[in-house]
Amino acid sequence: MSITHKLPYEWQVGLRYTRAGKRSSRNSFISFISLASVAGIALGVAALIVVLSVMNGFQKEVTSRMLSVLAHVEVFDARGAMPDWRASAAQALRHPEVRAAAPFIDAQSMLLVDGVMKPALLRGVDPGLEGKVSSIAQQMTAGSFDSLRPGSFNVVLGRALATSLGVEVGDRVTLLIANGEALGAAATSGQNPLPRTRALTVSGIFQAGHFEFDSTLALANVEDVQTAAGVSAPAGLRLRLADLQEAPRVALELRSMLPEELYLRDWTKVNAVWFAAVQSQKRMMFIILTMIVAVAAFNLVSTLVMTVKDKQADIAILRTLGSSPRSIMKIFMVQGTLVGLLGAGLGVLLGVTVALNVDVIVPFIERVLGVHFLSQEVYLISEMPSELVWNDVAWIGGVAVLLSFLATIYPSWSASRTRPAEALRYE
Incomplete structure (x- = not known):
């Protein structure tokens, strides 16, 4: 007996809907929308991981080079x-x-x-x-x-x-x-x-x-x-x-x-404005790119709404066989959450791979396009740094899955309110 057969039937049906077959052009279109949602979530998660890694690397590299010249603490006489x-x-x-x-x-x-x-x-x-x-x-x-x-x-x-x-x-x-x-x-x-x-x-x-x-x-x-x-x-x-x-x-x-008569100044005060600006930019980039992930995640709403409409007869049959509204709701929440998990997983894999190889990928792109992304006079350093922080990766993946889960609530609730008699009237 396979593992899927040991799962509750809500999970089995949700998994089946996630990998919907192509018996009709409508099913094919729903599958395409579902894949687009996965791709959107994956790209948003990957972009967020790469951007935050580059910003972490930029801050670490500039700080390291600054502290090779600056003292940790300076003591002055008034x-x-x-x-x-x-x-x-x-x-x-x-x-x-x-x-x-x-x-x-x-x-x-x-x-x-x-x-x-x-x-x-x-x-x-x-x-x-x-x-x-x-x-x-x-x-x-x-x-x-x-x-x-x-x-x-x-x-x-x-x-x-x-x-x-x-x-x-x-x-x-x-x-x-x-x-x-x-x-x-x-x-x-x-x-x-x-x-x-x-x-x-x-x-x-x-x-x-x-x-x-x-x-x-x-x-x-x-x-x-x-x-x-x-x-x-x-x-x-x-x-x-x-x-x-x-x-x-x-x-x-x-x-x-x-x-x-002596007063002291530590290195964090010497360039306090610069460090504050970097932290502010990181927060703003996280918010902006999280919105991109949110847009992709909420594409699941349209996917699940179309799936619910397409599966009216299935929902009615399950209801007549004794399934509760809660079970019907769980089926579609499983489907949407699995799409979110798949998108977040692929995005994390892609984002981590790129973030760990920025020092190879960026020079290759610069050579192909004949451009130089970082001007040393403006950005203080000339090479694109990257510092992958696994805590950031966990937060990004978790937010993507959470947004995907939230996007499933309304379509799943709508499916649970389907009335079997009305759904089967034209079948």
Whole structure:
């Protein structure tokens, strides 16, 4: 005896209607509509899985590249400089989550080469300590990060910044930077201070893979930047943690350990607008694509209504044999739910397959069409990433099946109200 013969008769009839034969053109049309519903649900589910996977991958990849340059936590002095940064670093390192600390100073500047001028964020770092809080030393594509010795006035540029200036390792650039001491006097006098100039030698080029940093960041020794800007000490500390996800909590705990004049900022605050925008986009894409799945799922309504009309005689015979309205309703709910399960299953299979192979599929399409989907200047990265989250897959599949089930309620209820005498009158 087959498995289907062991099922309740409602399930057996529902399964039979799902794979309706082609005894008439009407049955064939109903079967076609049913297959269209399956295909619509499958495509909607697959699209939702692929889009959310790409957005998850985009967020993870950009975050990873950002954190290769950014510190997990930054400590600033409200006075504008931190002359006792070593003591503050020692205090911060007492926290069990803090793995490394390094001084830094950031200064907005301009770099000038043969009439070409580009804005740059000049960051003063200690090359011996910076490698413990960022990955720039491992991202060098030319030159050496260790070349940033005190008094050398060497500079390491991002690849895009070096390209825009037309310089390579060994070339000279002119630095224009605001005079730190003059800025305070200008604030009271209302006069604009003249910028200080300094000749720098390009001793290295790095590529973080994040266009914002590759196109604007320039690194020099912290003492050289202090000299160029006319300030007496680093601006603060950059901290590396054991777990970057704990940065908000650790920053809050460090706040009570460090002197009152210091304030802290974790990496989630540095680009808070960007992270909020990505999360908002993910929610909106989920809602929009779920509507596509809903449209496909509610195509089942028309399919089941046509099936109910076509099976009036069958329903009447089942009623006269003793089937209850509830059993009749169950038959058509089984049919619609099975269509939803089939569509959701095929959609999950297709979506997971595409999401796991985006790195192969997208380059192939780009080569065939001769286009490039991601502009690095706009999207910060140039390759289509994908991060499949199985929790998302479960939610998507569950929503598709639930919508399919909801779509069966009215047609099934309509079938249960069929009156046998009226249904058989013209048979």
